[in-house]
Amino acid sequence: MKKLLLFFLTLFLLHQSYAQTDPPKREFRGAWLSTVRNIDWPSSPSDPTDKKIEDLIKIIDYLKAANINAVIMQIRPASDAMYASTIEPWSSWLTGQQGKAPSPFFDPLEIAIDESHKRGMELHAWINPYRIRNASYNLTLDETNVAKRHPDWVLNINGDEILDPGLPMVREYIVTVINDIITRYDVDAIHFDDYFYLEGITNQDDQTFADYPRGFTNKGDWRRDNVTELLRMIYATIQSIAPNVKFGQSPPGIWKNGVPEGTFGWNVYSAIYCDAVAWLDEQVIDYLAPQLYWKFGGGQDYGKLAPWWAEQRNGRHIYPGLAYYRVGQTTFDKTQIGKMVRFNRNNDGIQGEVYFTSNNFDENLGGITDTLTNDLYRYPALLPVMDWKDTSPPDAPTNLRFDRVTGTGTTALTWDIPQNEAIKFYVIYRSTDPVFSGSDIGDPSNIFKITSNNFVQVDAAFPSDKGYYLVTALNQNNNESGVSNKFEFQPSIVIPDIPTLVSPINTASDVRDTMNLVWNYASNADSYSYKVAKDQSFTEIVRSESSVLDTSVQITGLEGLTTYYWNVTASSLAGNSDASETYSFTTAFPSSPVLVAPTFQQLDVELDPEFTWQGDSESLSFRFQLSEGLGINPDKMMIDTVLSSTSIQTFGLRPGTFYAWRVNASNSFGTSLWPDTLFQFKTIVILPEVPVLLAPQNELSTLSDSVTFVWKASAYADKYNLQISYDSNFTQNFIYQKDITDTVKVIGGFQGETSYYWRVQSVNNGGTSDFSEGFMFTTGFPVLPVTLYPAYQQLDRELDPILLWSSTKTATNYWVQLSAGLNINLDDLIINDVVTDTSYYSPMLEVNTIYSWRVSAFNNVGSSGWTDVSQFKTAQDTILSVNNKELDVPKEYYVEQNYPNPFNPTTVIAFGLPKSGMTTLKIYNILGQEVNVLVSEYLEAGNYKFEFNGSDLSSGMYVYRLQSQGYVSIKKMLLLK
Structure with missing residues (x-):
C-alpha cells in the first residue's frame, strides 16, 4: 500500500512540475543582442545600410513574437560606439573600420529604441566599461579611441587591453560616456556585462596602486572597490539626470568558489575582482542578471545558485541569465530552459530571466522558442515595478474610439493621451465578453497589445469579430494607470473612398531631385499604396509602396529631365479602393553625364591621366570622384571635387593599380543620379625601389624585448614586408610580417641575450623589389632563468628550502616570488624580494602544503619576464612519541x-x-x-x-x-x- 501511495505521489509531483502554468502578468523577459564580433548583428560590417536596418528590425520582431519585453543591445563593445557618439569612434563591427561612420548614415541605437518602444519593449543599452580590444580581435584602433588619446590609461594583460579601473580619470571618462547616452537617448536602462579586470593580471597596475591607493593596503580589495566605485559614480549620475533609467549588471554566475555550499567554479571575486554581493549590499544597481549558464545538478547547480542569488538581492531585482545558446549540448538538454523558467516563478526573489543570445530565438534551438511562445510566454507581460523608484501611477487614457489618428492619413483604434504625464507604453486589453471591465485586467490573457503609440492600426492581423477594449498607461517605472472607457468595436467592412491627388500638380515641370507625393485623406482608409512609373500604363514602375499610413511620402533617386506618372489606392480590411486619377510630372534637374576617358576597363593608363565627360544643357556644375579599387570607397577616395568644366587633369596615381571614377551634374533643381556604369581602369606597372634600413643599426647589442624598426620610404612603394630571422641566411624566421603601410614598425616578444637579423622588401600592386641588405642586432636584457629547486611538482620538500635557479649572462638582479597555493597570489606573497644571487633561503613553511614560486631576471636594459610558475609540496614532518624506559633508546624520532x-x-x-x-x-x-x-x-x-x-x-x-x-x-x- 505504501509503495502504491508513493507511486501516485511521484506522478502528481511530476505533473505539477511540467503541467502548463499560467504566466504572470508582470515578468522580466530579456534577451541579449550581441554586436561584438557580429554574434547577433550586423551579420557583416560590409552589409549595406538598408540590410543592417532590416536585419535589426527583424531581430526585434522575432523577439517580440516570443513575447520578450526587454532588448539588451550591446552598443559599446570595445571603447567604441554602435551609436552616434559625441565621444567615441564608430565600432568596426558596424562598418568594418573603427571610426568610420555608416554610409548612408543611420543611428542603430536610435532605430533600436524606436522599434522596441513601438512594440512595447524596453531597450537596455549594454556597455562594456573597460575593454579596448582582445588579442584575438586583430582590431585596429581609430586615432580618436580613448586608448590612442590616453595610452597611459591602458593595461595590457597577455595581449588583451583594458582601461585601468584604478585610475580616477578612467572612472570619470566612463561616467562621461554614460552621461552622454542617457542625456541624448531614450534608453530604459544602462547594462554592464562580465568584463571587469582581466584574469591573469599580476603587476601591470602596480604604479596605479602606488599612486591611487585610496586607503587600501590589500591590492585585491582595492581592485574590487575600484569597480564598485565606478558603479557608485554611475548610479549617482543616473539618479541626478534620469532617475527612471535603470542600472543593471550581469556578472559571471559564481561569486566565490564553493559559495553556495556544494558548488564550485570560476572564482571571479579574486580572478576578475568582481564583487556583485557588495553592489547589492550597497544598492548601487537596480538589477542583477548573474550568468547562470549551467543545468540543474552538478557542481554548478542552477537549483542552488539561482536561490542563493535571490537571497542576496537586498531589495533589488534578480533576473538570472540563461544559456539558450547551449541548448542541445550534452551538458544542457532542451528541457533545462523550461525547468528554469518554472523554477524562477516559484521563487519570490526572482523577477524574470535574460537569454543569451538573440539569434537563438530565430534558430529555435531544441524548440525552445516554440515552448516559450506557445506555453511559458504565451501572453505578453508587463515589466516589474521597482518599488524603490517612483511608484505613483499615471492618469488613465481617455476617449478610446475608432477614428482618424491625429497627424496621419488613416483611421485606427485610438485614444487621448493623459495630460502632463510621461507615458512610456500603453496596454490595450481585449475581450469578447460584454461584461468585460477594469477588474479583468489582472488576467494577462486579456492583454491584446503593448505599444508606445496612442493607436493600434487595424490590419490583417486585427481580430475581425466584435471585441470590447480597454486601455491603460504605463509610466517610466511601469506603474499602470486605471482603465479608459470601454469601447465596443468590430472592424469596418466598408471599401474606402478613392484618394484625391494634391501635389505635385498634374503636368508639373519644375520637380526637384527630392520631392513629396501628397494626397487627401480617404474616408475609411486604413492605409495607402502608391505607384510611380515612366509610362501611363504603369508597365515600367520605378517606385511603389504599400501599407503607407500617412497621406504623403518622400521620393528621391529619380532620373533628371524625365517625365513620370503616379497614382494612389486606399485600403481597408474590406478591400482596396479604385486607383486615383493619374498625374504626371517632369524632373527639372540634369540627367546623368556621359563618361568619355579613360574608357571603361582601360589598361596601362599613364600615372597622370586627364578625365573627360559630356553633360546636358541644364548642367551647371559637376561632381567628380576618383577612388582606388574597383568601386567607389570613401576610405580610398583620391579626389572628390566640384567643377564647372567637363574635364580634369590628375597627377601621381600609383602604378599597377585599379581605379574607379564617376561624375554627376547639378543645377538649381538638384543633382542627377550617378551614371549607371561605374568606369574602371588600371595604371601601368612600375616596380618599387629597394628600401634602405635606418634602425636598429647593424650589430647593435643593447636592445630590449620591444624593438622599433625604421627604414627610408622607397619610390613607388605602397607597402613593405619585414623579415626578422635567427640566422643571416633568413631560413629560420622569428617573424615575417607583410603589407606594412608605414616605414616604422614596433615588434615585441624578443628573447633575451639573442642575436637576430632583419631586412625589408618594398611592395606595390605591380610586384615586389629585392630585399634590402640584412642588419644584425642582439638583445641586451637577460634570458629567462630556469627554476631548479624545488623542481616542478616535487613532493615532500623540506620546510625551509633554498630556492635555486639558473644564472643568465647579463642579469644584474633577480626578482623571486613565492606564495601558498597552485598559483602566485599577489595579495598574500610570502617571498617578494630582489636579489643578486641565484638562490634564496626560504623562511620556514607549513607542513604538507602546496607552494608556488617564480623568478624574473633583469638588468638596466629590461626584464626576462617571469618563469612559468613552479609548484612543490612540503613534507609531512610527523614526530612520534613512544613509551620506553631504556636510557639508550630515544623517546621520539x-x-x-x-x-x-x-x-x-x-x-x-x-x-x-x-x-x-x-x-x-x-x-x-x-x-x-x-x-x-x-x-x-x-x-x-x-x-x-x-x-x-x-x-x-x-x-x-x-x-x-x-x-x-x-x-x-x-x-x-x-x-x-
Whole structure:
C-alpha cells in the first residue's frame, strides 16, 4: 500500500512540475543582442545600410513574437560606439573600420529604441566599461579611441587591453560616456556585462596602486572597490539626470568558489575582482542578471545558485541569465530552459530571466522558442515595478474610439493621451465578453497589445469579430494607470473612398531631385499604396509602396529631365479602393553625364591621366570622384571635387593599380543620379625601389624585448614586408610580417641575450623589389632563468628550502616570488624580494602544503619576464612519541643536522629511532635525483650515526631524507670542494 501511495505521489509531483502554468502578468523577459564580433548583428560590417536596418528590425520582431519585453543591445563593445557618439569612434563591427561612420548614415541605437518602444519593449543599452580590444580581435584602433588619446590609461594583460579601473580619470571618462547616452537617448536602462579586470593580471597596475591607493593596503580589495566605485559614480549620475533609467549588471554566475555550499567554479571575486554581493549590499544597481549558464545538478547547480542569488538581492531585482545558446549540448538538454523558467516563478526573489543570445530565438534551438511562445510566454507581460523608484501611477487614457489618428492619413483604434504625464507604453486589453471591465485586467490573457503609440492600426492581423477594449498607461517605472472607457468595436467592412491627388500638380515641370507625393485623406482608409512609373500604363514602375499610413511620402533617386506618372489606392480590411486619377510630372534637374576617358576597363593608363565627360544643357556644375579599387570607397577616395568644366587633369596615381571614377551634374533643381556604369581602369606597372634600413643599426647589442624598426620610404612603394630571422641566411624566421603601410614598425616578444637579423622588401600592386641588405642586432636584457629547486611538482620538500635557479649572462638582479597555493597570489606573497644571487633561503613553511614560486631576471636594459610558475609540496614532518624506559633508546624520532656542514668530502648524519622498523636514509641532488643510499634495512630502536662520502660528487646543495615507519624528515647539506 505504501509503495502504491508513493507511486501516485511521484506522478502528481511530476505533473505539477511540467503541467502548463499560467504566466504572470508582470515578468522580466530579456534577451541579449550581441554586436561584438557580429554574434547577433550586423551579420557583416560590409552589409549595406538598408540590410543592417532590416536585419535589426527583424531581430526585434522575432523577439517580440516570443513575447520578450526587454532588448539588451550591446552598443559599446570595445571603447567604441554602435551609436552616434559625441565621444567615441564608430565600432568596426558596424562598418568594418573603427571610426568610420555608416554610409548612408543611420543611428542603430536610435532605430533600436524606436522599434522596441513601438512594440512595447524596453531597450537596455549594454556597455562594456573597460575593454579596448582582445588579442584575438586583430582590431585596429581609430586615432580618436580613448586608448590612442590616453595610452597611459591602458593595461595590457597577455595581449588583451583594458582601461585601468584604478585610475580616477578612467572612472570619470566612463561616467562621461554614460552621461552622454542617457542625456541624448531614450534608453530604459544602462547594462554592464562580465568584463571587469582581466584574469591573469599580476603587476601591470602596480604604479596605479602606488599612486591611487585610496586607503587600501590589500591590492585585491582595492581592485574590487575600484569597480564598485565606478558603479557608485554611475548610479549617482543616473539618479541626478534620469532617475527612471535603470542600472543593471550581469556578472559571471559564481561569486566565490564553493559559495553556495556544494558548488564550485570560476572564482571571479579574486580572478576578475568582481564583487556583485557588495553592489547589492550597497544598492548601487537596480538589477542583477548573474550568468547562470549551467543545468540543474552538478557542481554548478542552477537549483542552488539561482536561490542563493535571490537571497542576496537586498531589495533589488534578480533576473538570472540563461544559456539558450547551449541548448542541445550534452551538458544542457532542451528541457533545462523550461525547468528554469518554472523554477524562477516559484521563487519570490526572482523577477524574470535574460537569454543569451538573440539569434537563438530565430534558430529555435531544441524548440525552445516554440515552448516559450506557445506555453511559458504565451501572453505578453508587463515589466516589474521597482518599488524603490517612483511608484505613483499615471492618469488613465481617455476617449478610446475608432477614428482618424491625429497627424496621419488613416483611421485606427485610438485614444487621448493623459495630460502632463510621461507615458512610456500603453496596454490595450481585449475581450469578447460584454461584461468585460477594469477588474479583468489582472488576467494577462486579456492583454491584446503593448505599444508606445496612442493607436493600434487595424490590419490583417486585427481580430475581425466584435471585441470590447480597454486601455491603460504605463509610466517610466511601469506603474499602470486605471482603465479608459470601454469601447465596443468590430472592424469596418466598408471599401474606402478613392484618394484625391494634391501635389505635385498634374503636368508639373519644375520637380526637384527630392520631392513629396501628397494626397487627401480617404474616408475609411486604413492605409495607402502608391505607384510611380515612366509610362501611363504603369508597365515600367520605378517606385511603389504599400501599407503607407500617412497621406504623403518622400521620393528621391529619380532620373533628371524625365517625365513620370503616379497614382494612389486606399485600403481597408474590406478591400482596396479604385486607383486615383493619374498625374504626371517632369524632373527639372540634369540627367546623368556621359563618361568619355579613360574608357571603361582601360589598361596601362599613364600615372597622370586627364578625365573627360559630356553633360546636358541644364548642367551647371559637376561632381567628380576618383577612388582606388574597383568601386567607389570613401576610405580610398583620391579626389572628390566640384567643377564647372567637363574635364580634369590628375597627377601621381600609383602604378599597377585599379581605379574607379564617376561624375554627376547639378543645377538649381538638384543633382542627377550617378551614371549607371561605374568606369574602371588600371595604371601601368612600375616596380618599387629597394628600401634602405635606418634602425636598429647593424650589430647593435643593447636592445630590449620591444624593438622599433625604421627604414627610408622607397619610390613607388605602397607597402613593405619585414623579415626578422635567427640566422643571416633568413631560413629560420622569428617573424615575417607583410603589407606594412608605414616605414616604422614596433615588434615585441624578443628573447633575451639573442642575436637576430632583419631586412625589408618594398611592395606595390605591380610586384615586389629585392630585399634590402640584412642588419644584425642582439638583445641586451637577460634570458629567462630556469627554476631548479624545488623542481616542478616535487613532493615532500623540506620546510625551509633554498630556492635555486639558473644564472643568465647579463642579469644584474633577480626578482623571486613565492606564495601558498597552485598559483602566485599577489595579495598574500610570502617571498617578494630582489636579489643578486641565484638562490634564496626560504623562511620556514607549513607542513604538507602546496607552494608556488617564480623568478624574473633583469638588468638596466629590461626584464626576462617571469618563469612559468613552479609548484612543490612540503613534507609531512610527523614526530612520534613512544613509551620506553631504556636510557639508550630515544623517546621520539629525530634527525640532526649533518656535521660538519659545509663539508668536503665527508660528513656525519645522526638520527634516533624510538621504534624498530624498516628505515631508509637517501641522498638527493637539487634536481630531486637520488645520488646515494646510506641506509635501506630493518633497524632496531636506538641512536645511529652514518658517514657520507661525497668525493665522487660535484660541489652544490644536497638533501638527505630519513624515513622509518610513518616518520619522514628532510634536511639540506652543502658540499664545497
